[in-house]
Amino acid sequence: MLRREPGSRPLAAAFEGLIPPGTPLAVKLYDGSVAGDPAAPVGFELTSPKALSYLLSAPGELGLARAYVTGHLRVTGGIHAVLEVMLPLLETLRWQDGIRLLRELAPQYLRPVSPPPEELPSKLRRVVSGLRHSRRRDEAAIAAHYDVSNRFYELVLGPSMAYTCACYPTADASLETAQAHKFDLVCRKLGLEPGMRLLDVGCGWGGMVMHAAEHYGVTALGVTLSREQAQWARKQVAAAGLTDRVEVRHLDYRDVTETGFDAVSSIGLTEHIGARNLPAYFRFLASKLRVHGRLLNHCITRTTTTESHRLGPFFERYVFPDGELEGIGEIASAMQDNGFEIRHDENLREHYGKTLAAWCANLDENWDAAVEDAGLGRVRTWALYLASSQLAFERHGLELHQLLGVKPAPDGTANMNLRPDWGL
Template structure:
């Protein structure tokens, strides 16, 4: 006679608990609800992770790191019930326990997860990758590959960007020069700060490299009388930028082109701005980029480079192509340490005159974008799909914490093409750059 077992079958929660303890220690700081109804964690958690499908665990098995978690979340197999910042705080808890942790299971954790999947009958099945994941092909930073990477990130939906960025349509760090500013005022202040650093005056020619939706070009023409050429390799950006320029009545002063910076040949320009574009250039192309800009600006003309940077000069500059950022957000991007950029400018023959960190300002900007996204979440999902909406919320919130915790930084570097006799025509003090608190853009 066969013996029957009185033991209850193990639940998904039973199987995953040892894996979570391996990663997080004995006190799991969130609740987890599995697809079979079982759960793990405290009864009143700050955040709950809903594992809707076995494919979430399978993604983690095949990529036992942040990319596997991201795939599970983007695909909808894993969702977050609670504040996105509370969810990301789990990583900080892990770092406190082990400074070298990077959301990896490690060998022991991977073996435990494999055993759990085997007992659940899920081992060996690789789920399909989310459609939002990009794997660029071809040689790095060719014109065609750069265009594909830019299109992946920027040619999403102009209506989506209107929700995310607000009326300024500015996708770069704002300048919160005083308390009480809203996002639009802070973005306007950033453009004013850059215009003052560049010393723009009526009639001067400005080249805006990576012009986005035209906000810098519009500000420089409207408030400083500049004649602006804005270039982008995003067709969607250029289309909307031209419309915004026309609506502002500035079509005679602002030209928007779909053009690679390597193809600009109508120099000289009196000044050049590069805002949030340098990250896409790449470390190997940095010298070529700076040399090209120097060749486009007149003697005594100024160049301002506004770019995200990495604090540690010994870290790898390139965004890991197998990371969440490398596959879903910024394919082929590189974050260079600011000292490396300054040295490259000096080596090119540009004299660096001012370096300013805006790290805390970008954290505030990113939190404002997350708030915009979540305030209109249903419409965001309708415009770009649930998967891409999840990508953006996770990316923006993670970046906000990165800037707050000094894991990432951002700098404005002002340089000038000094004349042979040393004349630079740059003010000796920074005071002329400061935004007027009473009349920030009153000209």
């Protein structure tokens, strides 16, 4: 470990004034100095001068993420626990004061440093240019996140391969039980019955279409922009003996030509559409439905309609390039204005916190296998992404809504029960 020169000011001084007394957080620096509570069970350590270069060249969450993904920042006590302590500090303190002090203490590290290879936007720019949410750019953005490897996703998501919020029927239910319960809840809200036709846009690895066909007797078409997902899903459909009722296509949802569907499920796709494209999105889905057909839109939302749609530098550069989140009011308005009558809304925020906790546990349990499959940088990225997302749902920084709409008839009838009770 490097040590500071005699008489020089310890680097931890930059952090000391930012950590209120009694905060259970230890910040260790490569010069041997410590800020906060040295005996705290959680904390982080800057292990090299390069960690400072990351922090100083990109202050805030991006610098911290780069330092962590590259291994120059290490956490003790678990990422979730560290973030749980740090988030209130980040929300209330002037961290720019600490950055200013760091620049005074270590000006030699105030220089550009190359981002880690896991950072996505430069890769996207090399692959495709053009407007956000153009077809080619959407395909590249989806591939960047979803076409890692199916094996990696199996390690994180578990046997269900469901990469959306589960719905826990009981507090102690397993992740697999909760994912099956989520698909069943969607089927019941859509009013699926034998012989109906279902379109699932952004179908992922096929969990929804397979559940609907097996348990509700529908004929289902699922579409996804991820080639890896489509290949995996087709194999599972064949293994389950459902090829006569389920088809999965590697296809942009905008290229679906069939119409007259009885129901459309959109589970976790709205986040990739973009706010300005929501009206066209819902108009297109309405055009795919017969009169009285239903749409269940399941997506992550902001907690208000006044926040930015952008995800922030870490998520945009490392997790979901071009992703956007809207408030539920914006989504409901877009549905109402473009072919749907809103019939039901449900916020499953706490369920997503539990889902993410389960994914974090899977990643921890399968860490070595995940590193072997996807590389240490990618696994560190996912650990940070999952833990920070879990906290966002637990602390009401994000919500998860299921919004049910129906395509009304010209005479205004909607063919709905007077008071549906789907329960949890």
